[in-house]
Amino acid sequence: KWHVGGEQATLPDDWYPDMPGYPTPRGRGFDRFYGILSGGGSYYNPNMLMDDLTRISVDTTDYHFTDSISQHAADFVDDALHRDDPFFLYMAFTAPHWPLHAHPNDIEKYRGSYMGGWDALRTSRHEQQKGLGVLDSKWAISPRERGISAWEDADNQEWRDVQMATYAAQIEQLDRGVGKVLDTLKEHDAEDDTIIMFMSDNGGCAEFLQEDTNYPDPSRYIHPTVDGRMVRVGNTPSIEPGPADTFASIDISWANASNAPFRLFKRYTHEGGISTPFIAHWPGQIPGGEIVHEPAHVMDVMATLVDATGAKYPTKRGGHDIQPMAGESFLPALKGRKWHREQPIMWEHEGNRAVRIGPWKLVSEVGAPPNPDPRDPGSTDAWELYNIDDDRTELTDLISGERDRASTMMRQYAEWAYASGVQPWPIPSSPRPMGMDTITRHNHTVQVPSVRLGPPKRVATLNDTRNAGHDGTMN
Known part of the structure; x- marks a missing residue:
């Protein structure tokens, strides 16, 4: 499926495939x-x-x-x-x-x-x-x-x-x-x-x-x-x-x-929303039956494939500059070697936010009071902090004893959110249907x-x- 090329209410009357703004x-x-x-x-x-x-x-x-x-x-x-x-x-x-x-x-x-x-x-x-x-x-x-x-x-x-x-x-x-x-x-x-x-x-x-x-x-x-x-x-x-x-x-x-x-x-940035299976198969290159517990992100797939194939990532297409790859190759992990991601992983989806640095994960659920603006680093009230190595199921919030670590991660999130253009939720230009105009915790109704x-x-x-x-x- 492809979410950006058509079907939503913003389609113009003269829509056609690949018209500007609606790529297939x-x-x-x-x-x-x-x-x-x-x-x-x-x-x-x-x-x-x-x-x-x-x-x-x-x-x-x-x-x-x-x-x-x-x-x-x-x-x-x-x-x-x-x-x-x-x-x-x-x-x-x-x-x-x-x-x-x-x-x-x-x-x-x-x-x-x-x-x-x-x-x-x-x-x-x-x-x-x-x-x-x-x-x-x-x-x-x-x-x-x-x-x-x-x-x-x-x-x-x-x-x-x-x-x-x-x-x-x-x-x-x-x-x-x-x-x-x-x-x-x-x-x-x-x-x-x-x-x-x-x-x-x-x-x-x-x-x-x-x-x-x-x-x-x-x-x-x-x-x-x-x-x-x-x-x-x-x-x-x-x-x-x-x-x-x-x-x-x-x-x-x-x-x-x-x-x-x-x-x-789904929709949340706690582990139940973001943890997914990943299986890789390449006989003679990837040893079978191995389990790797290091976290990676979908953006790392491109970097890994470029690394594995020896390809050269292009810098231009059609006369336009191409953004450099944001991911990191996890090919060493696939080949059984020690590997860990050097850069933090950060998410935002429908107001739910998270940061992962090594074993530490900072996470905020939309609607958690007082739920400040996503770029506001001044309050830890809306955030939870977990050591994922010890507590993958996110049952013991450590933020009260790790205020300095949490504040540092919040500042990093704020910088990333600003650079990435993260918008406050709900987005004003996307009106919510009747009954969905109030943000509440655990509102699982599809929007x-x-x-x-x-x-x-x-x-x-x-x-x-x-x-x-x-x-x-x-x-």
Whole structure:
């Protein structure tokens, strides 16, 4: 998916792909593109679906976006290898982002698997992570997030089980898609000469789709299915997730289980919002089965790939200067050598802020009183401080005993925020929908501004995009 090229309310009436201010991946240096220009949406009838610079539509009821991404990616790799060309593929699945859309057979495979509930799932996953060495055994699991009932007190347990079963089915479908691309590499005997990196973009999502309120604006999602049925929006037992005419999410309870053992969720800068899996594979170069605990940032991926391939990062494109890489190569860590990031990592997202320097993490949750301006270094009241080496699950706030360290990190954050153009939250130019105009802690309702679905679809060039040839995802 590509959030900057279209779909939001700011689209001008004369919008066209790659017009100034609305770049597609093609306008940002990619040679080919298959995907959506919008954010999360229907997997059966995705909006703003693009094949290179052509907006296309779906006209078959057996289409699924995850499968189509996988097929286009495999076709692109096959084409590149037939031409013996080096290639870069960025395969950005939307799964398992809401809505919960998956094949019936995959859902049935997992139906009943989650009847033990979210509390038992959190505990079992935490124990498994410790057993695998992914987590240190000294890191205690965080308490169940407030507002979540104990599983034994939850109603409609069979429906709640299907929520998570559908989520698991989405992940299995994604996994098959990754396998399709890897099989293509193996068929060409190219696996050993290809660097593969797999990661997620954020922690589990607690956003709740409420069918009887304006959270989110239902008009964004109720346009009909390919065969003309209206879409039923909401997390309610009367709507079993999975089919094309539904639009639901896993909600906060299962998101808390997905993020075990960490606190909070997507949108936040606590570990539950930012800690994601990262797996790298490069036979003969990266030793298998190793676990590295040093923190890195997504911006480090570019620097690592440039380092690994011996490429030269360009300074100009199209006559314009290119900003230098902000990341640091973690190739030594991948190769089993000692490595640590030299520069701090800093974040801001929707008013949530954080700084990571070595084992120390300073973090602030939006709405934490008094929540001063993000660039105000004069108060520690809105911040928490953790030693992540000792307390990865952020349970023991050390700020009262580490005021000098916290103040130094706050000043560093203030300098970074000013240099990066961080704006106070909420951004005045982005009005919040009704009921979302007050910042509160743990407001997990998805924020959706008024939107329209973009200009009319111009050309439907494909009958079934799964058989569209070698138009790749992005390369």
